[in-house]
Amino acid sequence: MSQFIDRRPNGKNKSAVNRHKFIRRYKNQIKKAVSDAIAERSITDLDRGEKINIPAKDISEPVIHHGPGGHRETVHPGNTDFVTGDRLARPQGGSGGAGGGKASNSGEGMDDFVFQISREEFLDLFFEDLELPDLIKTQLQKLMREKTVRAGYTSDGVPTNINIIRSLKGALSRRIALRSPLQNQLREAEEELDALRLINDEDSARASALREKIAHLKTRIKAVPFIDTFDLRYNNRVKQPYPSSQAVMFCLMDVSGSMDQAKKDIAKRFFTLLYFFLTGTYDHIDLVFIRHHTIAKEVDENEFFYSRETGGTVVSSALKLMEEIIDKRYSPTEWNIYAAQASDGDNWSDDSPLCKELLIKSIMPRTQYYAYIEITEDTPRGLWREFQGVKKVHSNFAMQRIEKVADIFPVFRKLFKKKVA
């Protein structure tokens, strides 16, 4: 008698450990695939798995076996027209035919090893280059917005807020409370009067006193008002602060001739990193791409990263455009504003003080965080010095000089420092 066991409820991820080991082992190849993928994908689109290609020979497991050559005789099925002694040319490259069986033996012509990594694995690898500490809890400060919420009832307010049910309930209980002792007295008086009537003693002094009392009580009962200002209850609404869950991220980049594609790729990682951290905190994020040389322009992502222009550099043009866009579309009371700027440090020398002014006066007070990276190996120039001035005034301004991808992270370190209350 066979025994049947239903194993389906058991976990299915028995291979997870092995899979993980594999990925760890081939991290370099996989990482290369990941960085290729980053170049191809949009910032907002990085958040999913990726197909990875590894040449099969890189991950083959060697076993001892024969190579091609020597004297060998093999049997195949399905003879159609061969007779003993026929001579035939060797098939080339194991493309089917009689040589088919050997092709796989010699390990030639095998395809690349292709597989899919998950979103988490992808992100891990993506962030690895940036040398992030393992457990970063984002401590982003959020813009506080207010909203009114119900908060019970109050005894005064404006007539539009009167809560009728509550008010009438109050009135009813007040009426009951005020009337019931009078009503008890009234009932007693009437009973006594009835008793006097039975013994025909209606004309006595006692009876007339009772009649008087009854009339008095009835007036008093009547005098209890149906509704009183005392009964009125108003819906109470209070304003509660809550963090805004929408953010806008401005990406500013210098696209003058001196920014080559390698620098732009570093910038892209930098922008992506900021975007990722924001996604952890905000439900809704708008991206605004502003590129500039001597004039600034709002563009879409593709154009932002992959089109080239030449010419001089006027950074303030981008800042002005950013300011305009904030005014027009992103009110600081509703949006958390973040900005990331990448540049190679070139600017017209007259323009740099203007940038500082713009930042300190207009932009910094309205943004949560402003990160500036300078991708260059040269010595700092005017723009850098002016921006240092901004940093002194506003603590939420971060700046960093970057030569390679690994330098990006320190810019963010500040951002995730726990805010001490």
Next chain:
Amino acid sequence: MNAKTLPYTSEWTHDLLQRYDEEIAKIAAEYKLDTYPNQIEIISAEQMMDAYSSVGMPVGYHHWSFGKQFLSVEQRYKRGQMGLAYEIVINSNPCIAYLMEENSMTMQALVIAHAAYGHNSFFKGNYLFRTWTNPDSIIDYLVFAKKYVAECERRHGEEEVELILDSCHALMNYGVDRYKRPPRLSAQEERMRQREREEFLQSQVNDLWRTLPRADNAADAAKLAQFPAEPQENMLYFIEKNAPLLEPWQRELVRIVRKIAQYFYPQRQTQVMNEGWATFWHYTILNTLYDRGLVSDGFMIEFLKTHTNVVYQPPYNSQYYSGINPYALGFAMMSDIRRICEHPSEEDHHWFPELAGTDWVVSLDFAMRNFKDESFIAQYLSPKLIRDFKLFSVLDDDTESHMEISAIHDEAGYRQVRRILASQYNLSVREPNIQIYNVNLRGDRSLTLRHTQHNRQPLADDIDEIMRHFVRLWGFTVKLESVAEDGTVEVTHECEREH
């Protein structure tokens, strides 16, 4: 449709599985199939992929290569490039067979007959499995192995463990015993032998010889230095016992890989027979069910469609051809043995006089028990099958400009085709003959491997990598000598320890 017919639905239920199994068990018993008790487990497709990637071991230690396997299976399955096997069966007692939940009722019945009665009886009956595997304890051993490897990873680090396992995997096919070692001598036997030797020596003592001058025994010294005394083919065993620098836990890892290799050793030599046997029995059992009116026409149509797909052999010039399909060849040979027993032709009387006209159940059982692929084909491949498959042999010699058709399915070629096909399944022909030949005990401890060439076939390129793995395990220089057909020996590879 009569009353006892089993219901035919595409959805299976636990109740139906039981009823089908009962009927199949009855018929299997009538055909005298001797099986281990069955433990049939229902699993999902994901679990099947898990089982796949651990080469069918129900519990396996963790290693990246299984992860690689899993990723590729998963990828191909998701893209629809491959269906999963309908079943996996494990040579254990009780015999564990996995059924996939996606299978229809017909498929489940097929799989039960195929795995739980076909493969199961083969595991229990075939001499290779009886000699080399221990189905009672394999699961326990695998559990032990998994825990041990995990423990080593914890203590010595995953990388360290991985290094050893990688190297062992590279030599896995050379980690099996092909012959039983003689049992250990008991202390008493040892004493007895020693006494015998003493008596013998005593009887040979002749004082006269002592005074003869001795010849200089340089040759003897060389012989003495030879270690191991005889070439060793089980490399992992040799390493486990003799590698100078391995830590005890590393030896244990070598042993684990070796034991698992040994467990799979019979399977590698009985593909055609094992699959042929199981396929023959699912075919025979389900047909018997049908003959007795237990299953409906619809059931049979669905079953036959799957069955025909399984036993299809594409011809050599088809784009689907990738060698001989073991299911097709095995099934055809098993069916052919039955045919020879029941309805022998003139030719069969001539070729198989001892088989023609005997009880097919007994003859088939005998064939299953006492052969492996190589000997099975050499013994039972009939001229009729060679004609049916239109087998022909191609001679490819790299000293010739052309390949030659050396034999086809005709009177002159039958024996040659059969001989060549049989040797194609001979592991010792398929795998290069490499043995541990010598260790330089008094010098640099270098180890010499000796490859004895067969038909001038060279080793594949990745031998370099294998040598590095070998050095990692041995700890000192490893050399590889090649012995050509004419007896000349030359050192072809040498790999030193990295410092």
